[in-house]
Amino acid sequence: MTQYRHQMKYIMSLVERKDVLKRQALLTDIMHQHKAHDQRFQQMANCKRREAKIREQPRDSKIRLRAQRYVSRFQQQFQSAIGLQQEQGGAARDVQLADALDVSSAPDACDRHEHRSGVGLLPQVGSLVAGLDGDEFRDAVLRLLFHLFLSPFALRCPPPPRYRFRIIGDIIKKLEASGREVPELAYHIHGQLSSAADADRTDGHVVYQLTETAVVALWEDRRLMAADTTGLRTWQAGKALLDWYLLRPEAIQGRRVLELGAGLGLTGLALCRTCSPASYHVTDGHPLVVEMLKYNVLKNLELAKDDLPVVDESACAAFVSDAPASAPLKPRGGPADGGATCVGDLRMTLDGTELRAGTLDWFTFTAEEAGGLDVDLVLTADVTYNPELHEPLVRTLRLLLDHVRRPPEVLMALTDRNEGTTARLMAELAVQGLKPRLLATPANNQSSFLMDEVSKVKIFQITRIPDLPAA
Incomplete structure (x- = not known):
């Protein structure tokens, strides 16, 4: 207010001196200031009204609205x-x-x-x-x-x-x-x-039909967050990365692959079943997620060995001819019913691929551990949503590029949910001497998993920034 009085006093002095140009310019400036102040005040008032309206809503309504936003993407038939x-x-x-x-x-x-x-x-x-x-x-x-x-398959892999x-x-x-x-x-x-x-x-088996004969069965929890982690379900970026290679199987055939933050293992298990990499190492850092990952690996090895058909027409015909009035449902099984996995890394062969599942903690990963890995391709998907993970993730990628005997190719798939979070990731890459190159967006990556512009999934290739020549 004091500033306003000084401005008006100065304007009156300009009137007395008949300095029209300066007076008009100063009045225009004051009008702009007041207009900007009014706009800020209106924005604050609107924000407070929205917050009050949200607080007045019942808790169930807010949960239902939030769920509808996530579910609406997937309510199409496939x-x-x-x-x-x-x-x-x-x-x-x-x-x-x-x-x-x-x-x-x-x-x-x-x-x-x-x-x-x-x-x-x-x-x-x-x-x-x-x-x-x-x-x-x-x-x-x-x-x-x-x-x-x-059916035999439904009893072996019961859904939630x-x-x-x-x-x-x-x-x-x-x-x-x-x-x-x-x-x-x-x-x-x-x-x-x-x-x-x-x-x-809400947890149970979800089956992904890759081809008429190849399936991947995962034990998932369909909630967005369970047991204080988001790693107990599959996410869009992992599906986009899988589709990237399903459309280019020659790009991964015979490769030695390491996947960071593999979650429940959809990408790795599907690529092992369809694209024949030489070896595939699926890893995660959360103990519960690693246990579920190992369970899924063992479950799919069991299904591959038994070659159980998803649709068994002969068994179905026999069932219909008997027309039973009752049939017992087998207990759902799964990790909660004694399906515990081994201690340490799990090693096996799946469809000719050497498959390994275990823990890789980005916070404690060392150069010596990186030097002991024999990989030529590093994959990671949907692990950048938390800015607190950016530094250990990027540091791990840098160690792999620096200390693996032959620097591997690195691909990162992410969902650009928040521009600020993505900007922080890009800044961290630059700090660690790495640069991203955009390979695919939903617009140019044909997908069977509903990859559209709404999902905002992007795939980057990560490389080292070359050293500048000496001056």
Whole structure:
């Protein structure tokens, strides 16, 4: 206010001296200052109103709105294993039946490669099921129940209990609403799932169908954060990095790969099953994530050895012919039921690739450890969301580039969720003498995992900044 009085006093002196130009310039400047002040005041008022509105919302509403933002991306229908075989006889009826029951409206939507125990969300193919009736319709329902809950693969890799319970409930509701007879088996399955002690759990197997014969089964927790970590589910950047090599299998065939922050192992296991690297070392630094990673490695080795089909038509035909009114659901198994893994690193061979799973702590990683690694490709995906991890991560990459006998190629996939976080990462790379080169964005990386501009996934190649020549 004192400054304002001085300005007005000066203006009056200009009036007395009849200095019109200076007076007009000063008045214009004062008007701009007041306009900027009004704008800042309005922004602060709007911000306070928004905060007050959020505080007034019930807690459940805020959680629901937050969940809807994340789920909305994935609520599209994609091809599943049954969809791939929809032209092969009875599988086509399962797809038609799922359309009639509107199973695709189930809450857990999946990516094109992802489904639950060989069924997932089936694509809409029109209302062709209208012609099915009587025993024909009953058989189609039994086939669907078999593939969802009772096939050998579904029993070996059961999906999350909450998912199974909501799916069977949705099937029963749609059948009852349509006036069709609900098979006794559906009620029996619903009863078993509703009375289970773990009916509300969100962790279980998620199966990724890579090709008609190659699948990867992961034990995941579908929550965004579980057990104080985000590493118990797969994320978009890891899927984008996987797609980068699925489209270029020759770029990784025969390579010796180290993956940092591998999480549950989708990228590594899928590349081992489809692209034949010479060796692959999957690592993470969180103890619980490492245990889940080892479990997933052992589970997929077991599935590869047994060569269990995702869709077993002969077993399905025998099941439908028996038309049982009840069938026990096998306990869900998994790490929580004694599936503990070995102490130390896990070493094995998967589809001809030497696979190793274990711990690599960026905070304690040393030059000696880097020098003892035999790798020519380093991969990492979706590990830059926390700025506190930037320094140890980048330092680890620098040690690998400096001390591995032959400097490896380094690829980093990240989701650009926050411009400030990404800028801090780029600054840390520069401090450590590294530079990123953008290789792919959703616009130029064709993907089966819904990589679009909204996901903001980018893939960088990380190299050392060459030393400047002496002056």
